[in-house]
Amino acid sequence: MVSLRDSTQSTDRPRRFGVKNKKLTQAVHRHKATSKEGVQERLFTLAFSGLVYPQIWEDPVVDIDALQLKDGERIIAIASGGCNVMSYLTAADVNVTAIDLNPAHIALNKLKRAAAKHLPNYAAFHRFFAEADASENVRAYYTYLQKYLDEDTRKYWESRDRMGRRRVGYFGKNFYKHGLLGSFIAASHALARMHGANPRKLLKAKSLEEQRAIFDRELAPLFNKRHIRWIMSKPSSLFGLGIPPSQFEELKGDKSHMAEVLYERLERLACDFDLRDNYFAWQAFGRRYATGANGPLPPYLQRENYETVKARADNVEVVHESFTEHLRESPDQSYDAYVLLDAQDWMTDEQLTDNWTQIARTCRPGGRVIFRTAGEPSILPGRIPDEILGRFDYDEEICKEFTRRDRSSIYGGFHRYTMRR
Numbered sequence: 001m002v003s004l005r006d007s008t009q010s011t012d013r014p015r016r017f018g019v020k021n022k023k024l025t026q027a028v029h030r031h032k033a034t035s036k037e038g039v040q041e042r043l044f045t046l047a048f049s050g051l052v053y054p055q056i057w058e059d060p061v062v063d064i065d066a067l068q069l070k071d072g073e074r075i076i077a078i079a080s081g082g083c084n085v086m087s088y089l090t091a092a093d094v095n096v097t098a099i100d101l102n103p104a105h106i107a108l109n110k111l112k113r114a115a116a117k118h119l120p121n122y123a124a125f126h127r128f129f130a131e132a133d134a135s136e137n138v139r140a141y142y143t144y145l146q147k148y149l150d151e152d153t154r155k156y157w158e159s160r161d162r163m164g165r166r167r168v169g170y171f172g173k174n175f176y177k178h179g180l181l182g183s184f185i186a187a188s189h190a191l192a193r194m195h196g197a198n199p200r201k202l203l204k205a206k207s208l209e210e211q212r213a214i215f216d217r218e219l220a221p222l223f224n225k226r227h228i229r230w231i232m233s234k235p236s237s238l239f240g241l242g243i244p245p246s247q248f249e250e251l252k253g254d255k256s257h258m259a260e261v262l263y264e265r266l267e268r269l270a271c272d273f274d275l276r277d278n279y280f281a282w283q284a285f286g287r288r289y290a291t292g293a294n295g296p297l298p299p300y301l302q303r304e305n306y307e308t309v310k311a312r313a314d315n316v317e318v319v320h321e322s323f324t325e326h327l328r329e330s331p332d333q334s335y336d337a338y339v340l341l342d343a344q345d346w347m348t349d350e351q352l353t354d355n356w357t358q359i360a361r362t363c364r365p366g367g368r369v370i371f372r373t374a375g376e377p378s379i380l381p382g383r384i385p386d387e388i389l390g391r392f393d394y395d396e397e398i399c400k401e402f403t404r405r406d407r408s409s410i411y412g413g414f415h416r417y418t419m420r421r
Contacts, residue, residue: 051104051179053081060087077339082109086300107156116313132175251374269409327358340371372411392417
């Protein structure tokens with residue numbers, strides 16, 4: 001197994017800020033700038049250019065079960081907020097290439113890696129990312145982490161955002177209230193309170209029955225209000241979830257109104273999983289992780305996994321590049337697992353074919369590819385050539401089971417393709 005060296009020795013590829021906007025534009029822009037659709041796409045690109053996900057919204061426990069990771073395997077994963085990338089280290093002694101077009105996510109992943117390695121103990125690590133709401137975190141950054149970060153990462157965390165706040169200060173004032181997703185959740189809470197509802201009340205439930213009762217009383221009626229339904233009908237209303245305009249119709253599927261889809265997804269999040277085991281619900285309804293020693297957390301933040309994550313943190317390489325471009329530069333049969341999140345929902349047929357051509361070339365026999373989709377069915381059949389897709393096995397029933405178990409409840413489908421041996 002090849003282990004990466006300390007980040008201070010510049011083993012990571014440079015962030016190339018000039019490339020970021022071009023690559024994101026290529027991924028999102030499909031219409032002329034003067035068209036209605038083109039305006040929406042460019043607004044999304046602007047919104048997506050900063051920190052989007054302080055926490056990733058794919059369930060790493062489902063990922064780990066689907067990937068069936070083994071010691072020594074190599075994974076390439078879209079990084080996003082980094083929770084899954086770090087959590088994969090708890091499952092096996094694997095090497096992970098964490099890749100993203102967003103430089104804010106690159107900086108966050110590098111910070112998490114450095115924190116796992118260099119914070120003095122679990123209490124400091126837990127305070128930094130699980131609580132993320134203490135002035136001690138800012139001091140810990142300068143005392144323990146700053147010297148182990150590359151220049152670009154330090155510049156990101158130590159510079160100021162549009163409000164004049166140093167970004168490292170987010171960890172002193174609830175990091176999870178920041179970023180595009182944090183702002184989206186805050187706006188949703190404010191809209192609910194304007195109508196006399198309070199999403200936080202759901203966190204007081206002691207059983208699934210109480211969760212259902214509170215949801216029906218506090219949140220369900222909002223979806224029948226005309227002006228809220230009007231807001232939900234606009235693609236821009238979902239930018240805060242990281243959903244581009246091209247994905248809006250995929251998410252809507254065969255429903256007559258987007259409100260129906262959002263109602264079903266929120267209902268599932270609120271009612272189908274016990275709050276004692278669902279940190280996604282705590283983030284959605286409480287805007288933070290649960291307080292207390294026994295609150296649910298991502299695997300990488302759980303006490304029992306701390307020493308493992310610390311020992312394996314060097315196994316993570318963080319790369320600022322497009323997924324397909326990186327695979328194009330990789331040798332044949334060089335990866336065992338691929339994590340695409342929902343990125344393929346953004347892609348044209350040509351981009352999908354290009355991506356899967358490189359996956360098929362770089363995938364070892366028995367390799368697994370997982371991704372999520374806004375709609376329920378897999379988006380691949382009929383969109384990439386059969387000679388490529390035919391090299392992979394797909395079990396529809398087990399994918400439906402993975403979808404059912406995904407506690408984040410945002411996505412319509414979870415999908416796994418396995419390279420035939």
